[in-house]
Amino acid sequence: MSGSKDYRIVGKVTPRVDGEKLARGKGAFSDDIEFRELLHAKVLRSPHPHARILSIDTSNAKALRGVHAVLTHEDLPRVPHTTAGQGWPEPSPYDAFVLDNKVRFVGDRVAAVAAETPGIAAKACSLIDVDYETLEAVFDPEKASKPGAIVIHDEEDSSGIYDKSSNIASHLEASFGDVEKAFKDAYKIFEKHYEVGYVQQSSIEPHICITWLDEDERLVIRSSTQVPFHVRRIVANVLQLPVKKIRVIKPRVGGGFGGKQEILNEELCGALTLATGKAVRFWMTREEELYASRTRHPQKLFFKTAVSEDGKILAMDVRVIENTGAYGTHALTVMTVTGNKIFSMYNIPNIKFSGEAVYTNLPVAGAFRGYGTPQGIFALESHIDEIADELGIDQIEFRLKNIYHEGDRIPITGEMAEGEGSDAQLIRSSGLEECIKRGAKAIGWGISREPTAAGRSRGIGIAINTQGSGIPNVDMAACSIKMNEDGSFNLLCGATDIGTGSDTALAQIAAEALSIPVDNILVYSSDTDMTPFDTGAYASSTTYISGAAVLDAAKKVKSQIMDVAGEMLEVEKEHLVCSDSKVSTQEGKIVTYEQICLYSLYQHNQFQIMAVGNNVSPESPPPYSAVFADVEVDDDTGQIRLLKLVAAVDCGVAINPQMAEGQVEGAITQGMGYALSEFMPFDKNGNPLFKSFRDYNIFRSSDMPEIEVILVETYEPTGPYGAKAVAEVPISGPAPAIANAVSNAVRARVRSLPITPEKIWKILKNK
Amino acid sequence: MRNISVFVNDKKIRTEVPISQTLLDFLRSNGITSVKRGCESGECGACAVLIDDEPRASCITLTLQADGKEIKTVEALSTRQDLSELQKRFIEVGAIQCGYCTPALLLLAGHYLNTAVSPLEKDLREAISGVLCRCTGYVKPVEAIKKEIRLD
Ligand code: FES
Numbered sequence: 018m019s020g021s022k023d024y025r026i027v028g029k030v031t032p033r034v035d036g037e038k039l040a041r042g043k044g045a046f047s048d049d050i051e052f053r054e055l056l057h058a059k060v061l062r063s064p065h066p067h068a069r070i071l072s073i074d075t076s077n078a079k080a081l082r083g084v085h086a087v088l089t090h091e092d093l094p095r096v097p098h099t100t101a102g103q104g105w106p107e108p109s110p111y112d113a114f115v116l117d118n119k120v121r122f123v124g125d126r127v128a129a130v131a132a133e134t135p136g137i138a139a140k141a142c143s144l145i146d147v148d149y150e151t152l153e154a155v156f157d158p159e160k161a162s163k164p165g166a167i168v169i170h171d172e173e174d175s176s177g178i179y180d181k182s183s184n185i186a187s188h189l190e191a192s193f194g195d196v197e198k199a200f201k202d203a204y205k206i207f208e209k210h211y212e213v214g215y216v217q218q219s220s221i222e223p224h225i226c227i228t229w230l231d232e233d234e235r236l237v238i239r240s241s242t243q244v245p246f247h248v249r250r251i252v253a254n255v256l257q258l259p260v261k262k263i264r265v266i267k268p269r270v271g272g273g274f275g276g277k278q279e280i281l282n283e284e285l286c287g288a289l290t291l292a293t294g295k296a297v298r299f300w301m302t303r304e305e306e307l308y309a310s311r312t313r314h315p316q317k318l319f320f321k322t323a324v325s326e327d328g329k330i331l332a333m334d335v336r337v338i339e340n341t342g343a344y345g346t347h348a349l350t351v352m353t354v355t356g357n358k359i360f361s362m363y364n365i366p367n368i369k370f371s372g373e374a375v376y377t378n379l380p381v382a383g384a385f386r387g388y389g390t391p392q393g394i395f396a397l398e399s400h401i402d403e404i405a406d407e408l409g410i411d412q413i414e415f416r417l418k419n420i421y422h423e424g425d426r427i428p429i430t431g432e433m434a435e436g437e438g439s440d441a442q443l444i445r446s447s448g449l450e451e452c453i454k455r456g457a458k459a460i461g462w463g464i465s466r467e468p469t470a471a472g473r474s475r476g477i478g479i480a481i482n483t484q485g486s487g488i489p490n491v492d493m494a495a496c497s498i499k500m501n502e503d504g505s506f507n508l509l510c511g512a513t514d515i516g517t518g519s520d521t522a523l524a525q526i527a528a529e530a531l532s533i534p535v536d537n538i539l540v541y542s543s544d545t546d547m548t549p550f551d552t553g554a555y556a557s558s559t560t561y562i563s564g565a566a567v568l569d570a571a572k573k574v575k576s577q578i579m580d581v582a583g584e585m586l587e588v589e590k591e592h593l594v595c596s597d598s599k600v601s602t603q604e605g606k607i608v609t610y611e612q613i614c615l616y617s618l619y620q621h622n623q624f625q626i627m628a629v630g631n632n633v634s635p636e637s638p639p640p641y642s643a644v645f646a647d648v649e650v651d652d653d654t655g656q657i658r659l660l661k662l663v664a665a666v667d668c669g670v671a672i673n674p675q676m677a678e679g680q681v682e683g684a685i686t687q688g689m690g691y692a693l694s695e696f697m698p699f700d701k702n703g704n705p706l707f708k709s710f711r712d713y714n715i716f717r718s719s720d721m722p723e724i725e726v727i728l729v730e731t732y733e734p735t736g737p738y739g740a741k742a743v744a745e746v747p748i749s750g751p752a753p754a755i756a757n758a759v760s761n762a763v764r765a766r767v768r769s770l771p772i773t774p775e776k777i778w779k780i781l782k783n784k
Numbered sequence: 785m786r787n788i789s790v791f792v793n794d795k796k797i798r799t800e801v802p803i804s805q806t807l808l809d810f811l812r813s814n815g816i817t818s819v820k821r822g823c824e825s826g827e828c829g830a831c832a833v834l835i836d837d838e839p840r841a842s843c844i845t846l847t848l849q850a851d852g853k854e855i856k857t858v859e860a861l862s863t864r865q866d867l868s869e870l871q872k873r874f875i876e877v878g879a880i881q882c883g884y885c886t887p888a889l890l891l892l893a894g895h896y897l898n899t900a901v902s903p904l905e906k907d908l909r910e911a912i913s914g915v916l917c918r919c920t921g922y923v924k925p926v927e928a929i930k931k932e933i934r935l936d
């Protein structure tokens with residue numbers, strides 16, 4: 018097998034299985050169902066960055082007509098946990114409580130209300146009287162980890178924190194080779210540091226969940242989540258219910274991008290349902306989304322790199338200080354991915370990585386598409402550009418001289434891994450060089466182009482990067498496939514389509530394996546009562562991990578079909594061929610899938626043709642991306658115009674090339690926001706200054722530059738039909754590619770994000 | 785409470801509504817699920833509707849302001865049997881990802897196609913710029929709309 022050309026459905030454009038209902042605006046999302054006597058939840062949030070709650074008086078709130086419940090930390094069991102929707106046991110510290118007697122950032126939860134209308138609930142929140150003892154607050158991770166800094170997690174019962182007294186949530190170190198010696202022998206050493214700030218996932222559908230008790234008094238949670246099974250497990254733990262008492266339904270999700278890989282509202286909403294016995298709806302407002310949900314981890318990255326005279330990178334030492342905000346959700350694993358991906362690009366014999374994730378009294382960072390990679394790659398790819406510049410080597414040539422190739426192993430992946438770890442990843446497929454070549458051609462690398470007006474300078478830049486395909490030996494997926502008597506099949510999967518199109522990609526895989534058209538697969542994802550387990554939609558795992566589980570189930574089902582067909586046709590199954598929803602003998606005798614299923618359900622040796630598929634992967638093959646930017650900068654004002662962005666991506670065999678392109682287009686657009694327009698400022702008391710899309714600028718259709726996406730096909734032997742992941746890898750390239758293009762245009766090196774005209778102007782002015 | 789009468793997708797609705805109710809809440813509570821709630825402050829466009837053929841954010845419009853007017857939502861684009869050409873195009877070119885912004889994009893794109901004086905991509909992009917999409921980078925939605933531009 019060598020690629021998509023060998024397949025009937027895989028690698029072909031297939032319209033989404035859910036396209037029509039979405040185009041019609043049907044009620045497919047969490048908030049689209051109606052309830053009798055639905056209550057609305059609101060949360061009272063802290064106005065202080067750091068305070069102890071001395072007392073809370075809820076009597077006035079409770080007395081308000083239409084209020085059904087007011088909950089404070091006094092009403093709930095105190096269970097330390099993490100809100101990170103990760104596999105068990107979660108690698109994030111247990112430092113969060115549903116409600117606590119302390120608040121740690123502006124926006125932290127103080128109390129929750131369930132009332133008959135959102136308006137009454139909001140009014141009730143304003144009637145809650147809280148007596149705070151305000152505490153000193155710390156906003157800079159470097160200051161927070163200095164001796165004498167105020168301790169943010171001083172509670173006794175949190176656990177898994179690396180060093181509470183220094184506000185260090187997690188710590189990480191890895192190295193191999195002899196870095197010190199390499200620095201001694203080096204031709205040149207480069208030392209620079211880079212900085213990236215807060216940005217927010219901003220799915221257009223905010224977090225929403227509705228909880229109720231069903232007729233068996235089980236708690237049902239209908240939630241816009243990426244991780245239904247983790248929601249069930251974590252909510253059971255914090256509400257102290259058995260898992261069997263909880264059912265989580267994930268309807269259509271209006272975007273996640275990591276923000277919904279979090280148990281953010283479900284536990285509190287569930288607690289309100291348990292308190293009132295009624296259905297409760299918890300809708301996060303856009304303002305809450307922007308400062309009280311989750312963000313990308315800000316980081317400072319310190320690089321020291323040694324090179325030889327002929328342009329080989331001999332050693333690299335990277336130190337990261339990560340701001341995890343008030344809670345350590347995903348703190349360690351994001352930092353792990355930062356290090357992991359920095360050192361997965363270039364074949365460097367001596368490396369050292371150390372990182373500290375530090376608590377501050379700022380919003381909570383969490384999972385966001387790319388998961389530590391955009392931070393690391395902005396720094397790495399800016400740094401690489403600076404070195405090539407200094408050495409006077411062409412940017413592409415310098416990269417090609419140092420990258421990993423097919424057949425290489427990536428040692429860092431064996432050193433820093435989640436769970437029980439894995440072997441150093443062997444690169445079995447890499448289209449990186451081709452991505453670079455084709456991307457360079459598309460952007461016109463080496464061709465000098467005139468600015469579009471006088472007083473401006475034009476430049477181009479490149480950045481390359483990788484990501485993983487699921488978490489090796491951690492991510493697990495299962496699904497079931499069941500045959501119906503018209504030759505259609507139900508595919509029930511725990512894999513969670515959050516808008517990525519995974520329902521379609523998984524249906525294609527099943528349809529390919531079962532020799533049927535895609536519309537004979539009825540996909541359902543996901544419901545913890547109905548669908549087999551899946552760790553969820555994160556870490557670029559769905560196609561690679563869940564896709565292989567679907568392939569496993571489909572192969573088993575096919576084998577059962579062949580058994581029954583053999584019985585019906587009285588032929589050994591080895592002599593049968595299967596195509597186009599039927600099975601035939603060499604002599605041309607045929608039974609259709611319909612006949613096979615009718616036979617097995619109603620006639621002889623009756624049984625349900627059905628199987629469960631499973632998958633865990635010991636490997637996480639790297640997809641690759643090369644991004645090129647063409648920019649123009651005003652020589653006086655530093656104003657930047659992004660003219661064109663090219664993204665060339667190797668995702669193995671794209672199961673659905675059109676959807677893969679869509680993933681790339683969306684990811685690079687978020688990457689451009691990270692580069693140019695998105696940031697979250699705070700005042701000196703930790704108050705967020707941006708609370709709406711008026712201030713927090715994500716790209717609009719009219720802001721877009723010209724975009725060109727190139728899919729470079731490779732065949733990943735360990736992936737289902739040769740596939741690797743695609744959804745995350747393209748997000749990291751735009752920021753460094755744009756920074757490099759700006760430097761190429763006006764010789765101004767911006768080492769922090771976002772890249773703004775002010776920053777460029779300041780550099781130009783000081784030249 | 786106030787009495788109003790509006791046409792929603794050509795169906796007349798006469799009812800009593802609270803004075804402060806938004807048109808978004810009114811429509812959603814009348815089973816129009818295609819108008820989505822994204823920000824409730826007029827910035828994301830997910831709740832877009834046409835009022836007397838003009839695009840409006842229903843989250844910052846009071847139901848009372850629509851009294852006597854004609855409201856169109858994406859439900860009006862198709863019949864139970866058939867999707868409109870534009871909807872088919874959206875599906876065909878892969879312009880839908882999570883689908884949360886899709887009804888609003890379709891509505892504004894449809895309005896642009898019906899009223900456009902200019903077929904320039906710049907103007908098309910301007911016409912839908914009130915709707916935020918976090919999934920597609922607008923590439924495929926714009927491609928779909930461009931294919932539906934008829935110059936006659
Ligand atoms: S919900 Fe109306 S504009 Fe966002």
Ligand code: FES
Pocket residue numbers: 221271272516879880881882883884885886916917918919920
């Ligand atoms: S498709 Fe998800 S917001 Fe547009």
